[in-house]
Amino acid sequence: xxxxxxxxxxxxxxxxxxxxxxxxxxxxxxxxxxxxxIIASNWDLSLGYAGLFNFGHLxxxxxxxxxxxxxxxxxxxxxxxxxxxGGVTAALAALLIAAPVARLRGIYVVLVTFAFxxxxxxxxxxxxxxxGGAGGMVGIPGLEIGEYRFIRDRKLGYYHVSLGLLVLSxxxxxxxxxxxxxxxxxxxxxxxxxxxxRGVSIARQRVMxxxxxxVFPGVAGGxxxxxxxxxxxxxxxxxxxxxxxxxxxxxxxxxxxxxILAAIALTFATEAMAGIRxxxxxxxxxxxIGMVLVLRFAPGGMIRIMDxxxxx
Amino acid sequence: MTRFLDVQNVTAGYGSVTVLRGISxxxxxxxxxxxxxxxxxxxxxxxxxxxxxMRASEGTCWFNGQDISRTRTPQIVERGLVQSQxxxxxxxxxxxxxxxxxxxxxxxxxxxxxxxxxxxxxxFPRLAERKTQLAKTLSGGERQMLSIGAALMCAPRLLMxxxxxxxxxxxxxxxxxxxxxxxxxxxxxxxxEQDVELxxxxxxxxxxxxxxxxxxxxxxxxxxDQREIMHMYFGEHAE
Amino acid sequence: MIETxxxxxxxxxxxxxxxxxxxxxxxxIWTTLGVFNFTHGALMMIGAFMAWTVSEAIGLGxxxxxxxxxxxxxxxxxxxxxxxxxxxxxRANMILITVMTTLAVMIILEKSAQMIWGPRLKQxxxxxxxxxxxxxxxxxxxxALIVVLAPVIxxxxxxxxxRTMVGxxxxxxxxxxxxxxxxxxxxxxxxxxxxxxxxxxxxxxGVLLGGIRFVTPNLGVEPIIKAMTVVIFGGLxxxxxxxxxxxxxxxxxxxxxxxxxLYWTPFALFIGLILVLIFRPNGLFGRA
Numbered sequence: 099x100x101x102x103x104x105x106x107x108x109x110x111x112x113x114x115x116x117x118x119x120x121x122x123x124x125x126x127x128x129x130x131x132x133x134x135x136i137i138a139s140n141w142d143l144s145l146g147y148a149g150l151f152n153f154g155h156l157x158x159x160x161x162x163x164x165x166x167x168x169x170x171x172x173x174x175x176x177x178x179x180x181x182x183x184g185g186v187t188a189a190l191a192a193l194l195i196a197a198p199v200a201r202l203r204g205i206y207v208v209l210v211t212f213a214f215x216x217x218x219x220x221x222x223x224x225x226x227x228x229x230g231g232a233g234g235m236v237g238i239p240g241l242e243i244g245e246y247r248f249i250r251d252r253k254l255g256y257y258h259v260s261l262g263l264l265v266l267s268x269x270x271x272x273x274x275x276x277x278x279x280x281x282x283x284x285x286x287x288x289x290x291x292x293x294x295x296r297g298v299s300i301a302r303q304r305v306m307x308x309x310x311x312x313v314f315p316g317v318a319g320g321x322x323x324x325x326x327x328x329x330x331x332x333x334x335x336x337x338x339x340x341x342x343x344x345x346x347x348x349x350x351x352x353x354x355x356x357x358i359l360a361a362i363a364l365t366f367a368t369e370a371m372a373g374i375r376x377x378x379x380x381x382x383x384x385x386x387i388g389m390v391l392v393l394r395f396a397p398g399g400m401i402r403i404m405d406x407x408x409x410x
Numbered sequence: 411m412t413r414f415l416d417v418q419n420v421t422a423g424y425g426s427v428t429v430l431r432g433i434s435x436x437x438x439x440x441x442x443x444x445x446x447x448x449x450x451x452x453x454x455x456x457x458x459x460x461x462x463x464m465r466a467s468e469g470t471c472w473f474n475g476q477d478i479s480r481t482r483t484p485q486i487v488e489r490g491l492v493q494s495q496x497x498x499x500x501x502x503x504x505x506x507x508x509x510x511x512x513x514x515x516x517x518x519x520x521x522x523x524x525x526x527x528x529x530x531x532x533x534f535p536r537l538a539e540r541k542t543q544l545a546k547t548l549s550g551g552e553r554q555m556l557s558i559g560a561a562l563m564c565a566p567r568l569l570m571x572x573x574x575x576x577x578x579x580x581x582x583x584x585x586x587x588x589x590x591x592x593x594x595x596x597x598x599x600x601x602x603e604q605d606v607e608l609x610x611x612x613x614x615x616x617x618x619x620x621x622x623x624x625x626x627x628x629x630x631x632x633x634x635d636q637r638e639i640m641h642m643y644f645g646e647h648a649e
Numbered sequence: 650m651i652e653t654x655x656x657x658x659x660x661x662x663x664x665x666x667x668x669x670x671x672x673x674x675x676x677x678i679w680t681t682l683g684v685f686n687f688t689h690g691a692l693m694m695i696g697a698f699m700a701w702t703v704s705e706a707i708g709l710g711x712x713x714x715x716x717x718x719x720x721x722x723x724x725x726x727x728x729x730x731x732x733x734x735x736x737x738x739x740r741a742n743m744i745l746i747t748v749m750t751t752l753a754v755m756i757i758l759e760k761s762a763q764m765i766w767g768p769r770l771k772q773x774x775x776x777x778x779x780x781x782x783x784x785x786x787x788x789x790x791x792x793a794l795i796v797v798l799a800p801v802i803x804x805x806x807x808x809x810x811x812r813t814m815v816g817x818x819x820x821x822x823x824x825x826x827x828x829x830x831x832x833x834x835x836x837x838x839x840x841x842x843x844x845x846x847x848x849x850x851x852x853x854x855g856v857l858l859g860g861i862r863f864v865t866p867n868l869g870v871e872p873i874i875k876a877m878t879v880v881i882f883g884g885l886x887x888x889x890x891x892x893x894x895x896x897x898x899x900x901x902x903x904x905x906x907x908x909x910x911l912y913w914t915p916f917a918l919f920i921g922l923i924l925v926l927i928f929r930p931n932g933l934f935g936r937a
Binding site: 461511512563 | 811814817818820821824825827828829830831832833834835836887
C-alpha cells in the first residue's frame, strides 16, 4: 500500500479543494482537468503499457459524449444512466476497432485508429439530424437529485462527480497494470516474440487493452456532455488531440500518474494562455512545441525526471 | 615502409558493451591482410569503425596518411576504403545492373564506372546473366557476388571483405575463392574469414582477434599447421 | 443512364488523380525514411496560402504563385526534417516518435496559418479557365489539367527514382541505410532531399487544390485523411501501389456517392478499408 499513500492523500486534498476554491470558473477548470486526466491516463494504458500505436482514443471519448447527449436529450433517459451508457458504447466502439487493430502492426495501427477518429467526426458532421452536425447539440439535461441541481453551489456537485470518476478510473488502471494482465502487456510490448513463445495471445491482449482503456474515457465523455449540456464535434479536433497526446507524453508514458498530473497542469496552463490576448490559437503551438521538446530531451516524460531517472 | 592502414589503440562498443579493447593493427602498402578468430570478438565491429559506421571512443585510424577516425562514411569511401558487409542482401528491390551502376557513386568511382562494370561482369559471369533480376531473388552466393561487385564499383584502393564465403556451398565457395584471388592481385584486401586455409592463400599476414584485441600475428615465417589453428579457435592454450 | 455512368467515371478519374498526387509524396517519404509524415496535409495548405500571397496579395499571378508555393513547402520540408525527424533517427521507436512530432508540427503549421492569414476564406485562381466537355459530361479545365498533370508528374517521379543517381540513392537508402552509406551515399543528405521533394509535391498539390476548394487553415485535413486511406489501402510499399490504390479509391468514392449518397460514402469507404486490412494486413497491393 505504501506507494499509494501519496495518491490517496492527493485525492483527499483534491476533494477538499472546493472548501478553499469558491469561484466557479476555477472549479470548472478543475472539472475539465479531471476529464482530460481520465482520457490521458486511460490512453496511456494502450499507448504506453500495451505499446499499441493507438491514436483513436478521442474517438472513444466522443462516442461517450454523443451517446450521453442523444440518450439524455433525444431519448429522455436520465443523465445518471446516460453517463455510464457512454462507457458501454465506447467499449463497443473499441471492440469494433480492435478487430482489425489486433492483426496489424506498427504504422498501420496508427493509420487505422487515426482514421477511425476522423470517421467518427465525419459521421457526426454528416448525420446532423441526430447529432446537430457542426453546430452540435445543446440543452442536454444536467444532473440532479430530486430538486437539487448539480450546477448549484458553484458546480460543487459536478466537481465531486468528476473527481469521483477520476478516482475510480485510476483505481481501475492501477488494478489492471498491477495484475498479471498488466505484466503480460508490458512483456508483449518489450519483447513480442518472447511473450508469444510464453503463450500470450497478442490479439486477445490487444483487444482487452483497447476495450478496457475505452470504458472510462467513454464515461468521462458522457459526463462532459451532461456537465457542459453541450455536445460539439470539436472534441475530435486536432487541437484536443494534441492537448491530450501532449499530456500522455509530457507526463510520461506508461506511468498513469504522470499523465494525470500533466493533464491538470496543462489544462490550467493552456487556460491561462487562452486568457492572454492573441494567444487563443498560439497556445496550441506552445503545447505542440513542448511536446517535441519533451520527446527530444526527456523521452521518459516529466514524472521520470522527478523520479530522478531518465530511463524506464 | 609506409603504412597504408594503421589502427592504433582503438576502443569501441555498443552502449555499455565494449567490443574493441584498444586494438592495434596495420596494413602495409601492397599487402593483403586476413583477420580471423571466434565470432563476436570484434572483427565486424572493427570494420564498422574503419568505415565510419561507428565511432571509436578511443584511438585513431589512419588511412593513406590521413586520420579517418572522425571522417564520415561517404568521404571514407571516396578516399578508397571500401567495405563489403557480411551476408548483405544490399537492396532487395533493385536490379543487379541498377545496383552496380548506382554503386559508382563518388566522383572518382564515376570516372572508372564503365571499366569497373566490365571487370565485375567478367569476374562474376553469373551477375552478367542476371542483370535485370531483383537482388532479393538471387541466391546467397549471387548476393555475395553482387555485394563484392558493388564494392568494386566504388573504385576501392583497399577493399574490406567480411566473411565473403559464409554459408556458401562448397562449389560456390570454390568459385568465389577463385574470384577473390583474382581481385587480390588488383586491389589490396582485408579479409575476415573463418576458413583459415582460404585466408592463408589470400593474405600475406594474418591477425587472430580475440576479446577485441590482436592476440597473435602470423606472417610467412610462422605459418601454423592445422592442429595449431584448431587450438587457436578452441582456446586450448593450456597445452 | 449512360450520362450518369460517364460523369461518375469522369469524377472517379478526377478524384483518383487528385488522391494519387496527395499520396505520392507521403508514400515517397515513407519508403525512404520510414517516417509517416502527418504534416503532409498541412504542407498542402501552406503551399496554397503561399501561392495565394504571391499571386493575389502581391499580384504576381498564379504561375509565380505556383513556384512560390512549391519552393516554400520544399524549404519547409527540409527544415521539418532537420528539426523533428533527424534528431530521432536511429531510436528504437522512431516510427511512433515521428508520428507524434509530425502531428505536433501539423498543429503548429495549422495554427500559425490561422494567425498569419486569418480565418477568412480565400480562393486561388485556376491554372486554366473554362470547361471541358467529354462525352457530354462537363468538368472544369482546371480539373482536366489535374487529370493530365497527375500521370505526368507520377511518371516523372518514377523516372527520377529509377533512372537518376539521386533517385536511385533515395531508394537504396530506403532499403538498406548502412549498405547505402558504404557505397558512398550521404544518408542524411538523402533524407533531406526525400523530405524536401515530398513536401514540394504536397505544395504543388495544395496549389492545384486551391483552384477548386477554398483555401483555409483546414485545407489539408481532408487530403491527409484521404492520403492516409490511400496508403493503407495500397500498402506502404511502392509508388505503383499508391497510385493504383488512389484510383481504386477515386472510382469507389465516385460510385459510392451515386449509390449510398455523399454522407454515407466515408463510412462505406472505411468499412471497405477495414475489410481489406482484415484479409490483407499489408494492403491491397502490399507485400508481406
